[in-house]
Amino acid sequence: MDFNKINLYIDNLYEQNAELTKKEFINNIKLKDFIPIVDDDVIRFLKLVVQATKPRRILEIGTSIGYSTIYMAKIVKEYGDKIITIECDEKIAAQAKQNFINAGVADFIELKIGDAKEILPNIKDEFDLIFQNADKKLYSLLFNDCLKILKTGGLLVAEDTLFPVLDLDAKWHDLIKTIEQFNQMVVNCPNLESTLLPIGKGVIIAVKK
Numbered sequence: 001m002d003f004n005k006i007n008l009y010i011d012n013l014y015e016q017n018a019e020l021t022k023k024e025f026i027n028n029i030k031l032k033d034f035i036p037i038v039d040d041d042v043i044r045f046l047k048l049v050v051q052a053t054k055p056r057r058i059l060e061i062g063t064s065i066g067y068s069t070i071y072m073a074k075i076v077k078e079y080g081d082k083i084i085t086i087e088c089d090e091k092i093a094a095q096a097k098q099n100f101i102n103a104g105v106a107d108f109i110e111l112k113i114g115d116a117k118e119i120l121p122n123i124k125d126e127f128d129l130i131f132q133n134a135d136k137k138l139y140s141l142l143f144n145d146c147l148k149i150l151k152t153g154g155l156l157v158a159e160d161t162l163f164p165v166l167d168l169d170a171k172w173h174d175l176i177k178t179i180e181q182f183n184q185m186v187v188n189c190p191n192l193e194s195t196l197l198p199i200g201k202g203v204i205i206a207v208k209k
């Protein structure tokens, strides 16, 4: 299968109905220096998951400029709960905050500014959906903390999990091993049922049994 051709077809198909594509979202903001955000196919996937499962509590690890947060929040806003999202870079977090206000979803998002490694072990709440999208080295490091605060029946979603087979720029090569380790943890965890989807840079989705 020619995945480039397939992805192009799917993106074109949905572009006509997209509220704001990734390209438009980036063009609309002042800050230009930030870590890449998810692709439009991952946004469609997250929207579908949130719409279908109506998670009361969502935790996102890795906010960046808030693209994925905003799309999840627009659905959460309809049934009235909150997303907690964590970002360690203050400048990027400030842009995310502004984007939340501009998108009219600020009341549905709690932005925690700091290192997820320090914040996560102190979170006492449980979550219906955890979206892991921060530094790839954190995925396996925070795996057990995530499992602890994920409700039974809750979903763990992680982006960039196809790094081991993607044609990555040399600067990302040291992240391959850590993602491979995370994937093995998910696949071999007796408490999780999962699959890895070839969207974005590879999205793993797992439900806690």
Ligand SMILES: C[S@@+](CC[C@H](N)C(=O)[O-])C[C@H]1O[C@@H](n2cnc3c(N)ncnc32)[C@H](O)[C@@H]1O
Binding pocket: 034, 035, 036, 037, 038, 061, 062, 063, 064, 065, 066, 067, 068, 069, 086, 087, 088, 089, 092, 114, 115, 116, 117, 133, 134, 135, 138
């Ligand atoms: C891939 S981006 C998130 C993209 C975002 N989810 C989106 O698609 O709109 C990852 C973000 O995680 C942040 N990050 C990296 N390490 C972190 C850590 N230890 N704690 C909190 N945030 C972290 C980075 O600053 C970066 O903005």
